[in-house]
Amino acid sequence: MDNFLRSFIYRRIPLGKNGISVLELLLGVCITGVGAMLRKSVVEYTPVDVFKLLTMGLDFVMAVFGALFVWGRTKSRNRTILTYALMVIWPAFVANSALWGKRGAFCGVLLVLALYTYDRNMKFVSAAAALGGACLAAMELPGSGTGEFLTLGWPNVFELTGKFMFVDMYEKVSRLFVTGILLCVVYCMKKKGLRLNRKSYLPFLLFLALFLPYFLPFMPGWAGYGADVLAVLLAVLEPKKFYVAFLHLMVSYSSYAFVLNGESKLPMPLYSVILLGLMLDVGAYTYGLITEETA
C-alpha cells in the first residue's frame, strides 16, 4: 500500500504534450480550491457584484498566464505549477479583488499577458496589452489635485519627507522629478550602449514598478500591485530574489490594512524605508544584469 501510494503520486498522466504527474495535478486542483476558499472568506467585506466576481476570476486567469510565462522561460513543470499556486494564494491579489473590490486583476492580467506574448515574439499583442494595462491603471489612479495629502496610503517617499506640506507644489515637482530621472536612465543607457534583453527586462520592469509609485503623488494603497505581480514572477525565475517578493507583499498588505481601517501595526515610514531598500536592491541587480549582458 505504502509503495503503491508513493509511486502513484509520481505517476504521469498523459495530458497534453508533456504529461502531468498526480502530485502536480493534486497541487493544481487543491490550490485552486484553496484560492477560491481564500477569496470566499473575505468577499463579503465589500459589496459583491458581477464585476467583483469577474475580477476574482481574473486572478486565476492571471495566475495561468504567469505560469505560462514561467513555463516559456524555464520549461520546468515544477516552477510552472508553483507559479500558478503562488499567484492564486498571494494575499495581495486576494485582498485587492475579493476583500477590497479593486480592479488590479484587470491590469495584472494585461501585464502578465504582455510579458508572455513578448517572450513569444508577439510584439504587437504584447505592446497592445501593455498599453491597455497602463491605460487602465492610469484611469484607476486618482487624478491631479485629488488628495489632501501627498500619498493616499502607499508608503512612498512622502511618508519620509512629509505628506501634509506643499501638496500643490510637490504634486507637480514630483511628476517632473520622475520624468527627469527616467530621462537620465534612458540617456545613460543610450550613451553606454546598454540594452535590455530577455533576462533583464523583467527586473527592469520591477524596478520601474517600484520607482514610479515611490515618487509619484497621490498614490493609493494598491499602488504596489504591479510590483507584486512582477516580484512573484522574478522570485520564481530567480529564487535568490525571493525576499523582494515577500518584503514587498508585507508592505503592500500593510498599506491595504492602513487604507481600509486606518490600522498600521508598524509606522508607515518604516515600510517606506523597506521600499527604498528594495528599490535600490532591484536597481543594482538590474544594472548588474544589463552591464553583464552588454559586456
Added chain:
Amino acid sequence: MNRLLKKYQLDAVDVAFVLLLTAVGLGIRMTLRTVTTVDWTTYWDPWITILKEQGFKAMATDFYDYAPPFVYILWGISRLPVNPMTAYKGLCMAVDFVAAVVMAKIVWEGTKSRVKSVCVYGLTLLLPTIWANSALWAQCDIIFMTFVLLCVYELFRDKPGRAMFFYGIAFAFKLQSLFIFPFLVILWVNKKIRLQHFLWIPAMYVLGILPAWIAGRPLLELINIYAAQGAQDVWSLSIKWPNIYQIIGNQYFLLEYAEAGTWLILGILMCVMFWMALRKYRVTNEMIIQMALFFAILSPYVLPHMHERYGCLADVLAVIYALMNRKRFFVPILQITLSFNSYMAYLSHLGADEPPVYYGVWAFVELGLLVITGLDLYRYFTNRENLAEPEK
C-alpha cells in the same frame, strides 16, 4: 551505579554537573511555584473543584474545552490529599525533567557527543519558556512537547512506529502538535514512516476521549473538542504571538482573516510539501530536526489566533538544531528571547499594556528565523549529495 555510568559513558564530573543542574532547575521552579496566575484561577482551579465535587461523572458535562486526557490528570489531582496547585505544578515540573532527559537522549543520538547531551539536559531545565510555562504560568504545554520530543527521538533511532505512537499521544493532549505534522508526511514520502503508523494519531485520540464518552459526554462533542477550542479567543488575530498579524494588523478583519488565515497556511503548506516531495532524499537526523523546526515556526507564523506560548515547541527544537549545527547558535537564543518576551507580555502586563519591545519588531525577528531555517532546508534539498539512491 557503575554499570549505569558505564552504559551512558558518564564520569564523575558529568554526574556532578547533572546533579547540580537538577538542583538549580528545581530551585528555579520551587521559587516560582507559589505564583497564582489568571489561567489557574479561571480554568484549572474551578475545573478541579467541579471534579472534586462531582467526581469522574463530571466528565459528561461540557465545563472543559481541553482534550479529555488533560482533564483526567486534573481529576487525578482532585483525588489527591494535597494542595491542587502544588500537585498540578509539581506534575508539570516533573515532566520538565523528563523532557530534559529526552532532549539529552535526542542530542546524543544526533551528535554522539557526551558533553553536548549532558549540557542540553541542563540547558533545557534553564530554558525560561520551559520553567515559566509549568512553574510560573501553570500551563501544561510541556506534556505534549515531551511526547513530540519522544517522537523525534524515536525517529532518530529509526523506530517510526514508536515515534508515531508518541506523536499520537501528543495529539491526544494538544492540537498544537499539528504544527509539525507536514514533516511527518514528507518523511512518509521518503519512506521513513509507513502509512499504517499514521493510524496511531486517530487511535490515541479515540483512546483519549473514550473514558469521557463512557462517562456520558456526547461523542460528537468530544470529536469536535479541538474545533470548539479554536472558536474561542477570537478577539484578536494574534493573541500576543509575534506573527504576520503583528505586522499587517490584528484588530480588524477578525472574521474574514480567521478563515482566510487558515486557508492561507493550508495553501502555503501545500506548496512547501509539493516542493519537498518532488524528489526522494536521504533522511538524516539533521533533516528531521530542520524540517520539524521549520514547520514549528511557519505554522504559528501564519495561523490566526495564536497564543503567547505557541512558540515553545520551536524553542526546544531550536536548541537541538543549534547543537547539531554550531553555526546556528543564534537561532535558539533569538527564538527563546522572543518567545519569552511574549510570555512576559501576558504574565506581567495581563493584556493591558504593550511590552517594552513591540510585537511587530519580534515578528520581523521571527520572520528572519523562518527564512534562515527555510534556507537551510532549501540548501539540503538542493544538494545532490542528499538525494536518495535510486531503487533497484
